[in-house]
Amino acid sequence: MRKLSKSRTLIATGIVALLAGCANNPYDGQQGGSNKTAIYGGLGALGGAAIGAATSSKKDRGKGALIGAAVAGAAGAGYGYYVDKQEAELRRSMQGTGIDIQRSGDNLTLIMPGNVTFATDSATISSNFYGTLNNLVQSFNQYDQNTIEIVGHTDSTGPYQHNMNLSQRRAQSVANYLSNQGVSRARMSVHGVGPDQPIADNNTAQGRQQNRRVEINLRPIPGAYQ
Structure with a gap:
């Protein structure tokens, strides 16, 4: 009792x-x-x-x-309140992982640095990053009322087409891992944009490191909230 x-x-x-x-x-x-x-x-x-x-x-x-x-x-x-809860949970579970969480209105973006997620010029996920991705799986399955857009980015070093292919393969690797751990593929879209969307100066080593990343964009499922 x-x-x-x-x-x-x-x-x-x-x-x-x-x-x-x-x-x-x-x-x-x-x-x-x-x-x-x-x-x-x-x-x-x-x-x-x-x-x-x-x-x-x-x-x-x-x-x-x-x-x-x-x-x-x-x-x-409403979705705004839903995102409040999801953002708080993500910030708690991603603390100390190197993943940056940004919010714009009701949209959440998770930025995964390339040097944390992958080895140089590789699309194979680093084994020490599995635990972080498993925490994302748990969050995405608990908060399942948004789409998951996975976008790969590179710096501008090297041939353009190589970077485009590398960014696509890295984004696909993240999507495959999430799917294999139980996240619905129907919620996911995957894109590689190579060096086309830099967030820092590619003329500096620090800037190039920032540009090598995978972003996960969480958006409301169309029609789920009025």
């Missing part, structure tokens, strides 16, 4: 926090009060908590309820 009571307390606390967050959702254009975001986000959170608890093991029932409440509550509150 004591464990059940503790679990219920955890669930209730999480739902109250979600309701408070919905009521102050910066994407809704209102602060406090019984606005639509709070109402629909709260109802979604309640339903999600029940589903999360029901589908989790007895040991993880409280945690499952909180995850269910976060995802379902976000669906009711």
Whole structure:
């Protein structure tokens, strides 16, 4: 009985926090009060908590309820709130990995430096990067209401066509790994743009290092949110 009571307390606390967050959702254009975001986000959170608890093991029932409440509550509150939760989770799990997370409106971009992800002139993922990618898999499967665009980039050193092919192969390697670990291929698109979209000066070693990267762009699934 004591464990059940503790679990219920955890669930209730999480739902109250979600309701408070919905009521102050910066994407809704209102602060406090019984606005639509709070109402629909709260109802979604309640339903999600029940589903999360029901589908989790007895040991993880409280945690499952909180995850269910976060995802379902976000669906009711709107995509902006959903991205708030996803961004916070990604920043936590990617801390210390070298991956930079940038946000523009409701769009998230993960920048994976080439020197961390691949060996020089290779499209084979470094084995010490598998753990980081596994954390991304977990996040992408938990937050599955966005598309995943994977774009490979190189610096301008060497033949242009070689760089185009290398950037495509690197992006494809990341996509293949994510897919093999359970991320839906239907959500993913893959592009290689070679040296065509630099973010730094290719005339310096530091700039070229910044330009060698793979970016993952997370965007809302068309029609999923109104």
